[in-house]
Amino acid sequence: GDSVTQMEGPVTLSEEAFLTINCTYTATGYPSLFWYVQYPGEGLQLLLKATKADDKGSNKGFEATYRKETTSFHLEKGSVQVSDSAVYFCALRDSSYKLIFGSGTRLLVRP
């Protein structure tokens, strides 16, 4: 079945460092891809999305490009802030409208 694999965390960075969180997927067909973020005690917030190959999703300085040839959707940000500390989930939405999530990557940004 479809699946999403994310890099293990936690990822610890200093403020203003460059962030990459790797995400790869296995799917039949052409799923839509998403990044969600979860702050402590909260639900999931949609960060960005891409619906077809070579699409680039972006929001709040975060970017991810839908790479069909490598089945990847890596999350990047050029300069992280302390307020970016959270858990990040990569997800795909299959043809049955179900979201399949990766295991999540905890990001800790130190001042």
Added chain:
Amino acid sequence: KAGVTQTPRYLIKTRGQQVTLSCSPISGHRSVSWYQQTPGQGLQFLFEYFSETQRNKGNFPGRFSGRQFSNSRSEMNVSTLELGDSALYLCASSFTGPGQNTEAFFGQGTRLTVV
């Protein structure tokens, strides 16, 4: 525009009891999905309702059930609670219809603790 509203935010129940959780989707959204989040299993899909019909179901026992009303509000019910049902239950709504595949917006969740 109001977001997805889940009630209650926190629940403590005793093993063997049953519980009902509620979700009000974003106005105009007809699809409501439920997910269970636990530290061990991560985020797992429970079921999805669209226009009052269950359209998709995850791999959970029959103790987990749901329904959707004509105003798109949804409830999920867990009967005969077990300790392992302790989790954050998240509801998501989307404007998804036949041929569409749009993003899902999540509520803040209901934290269920079974003692």
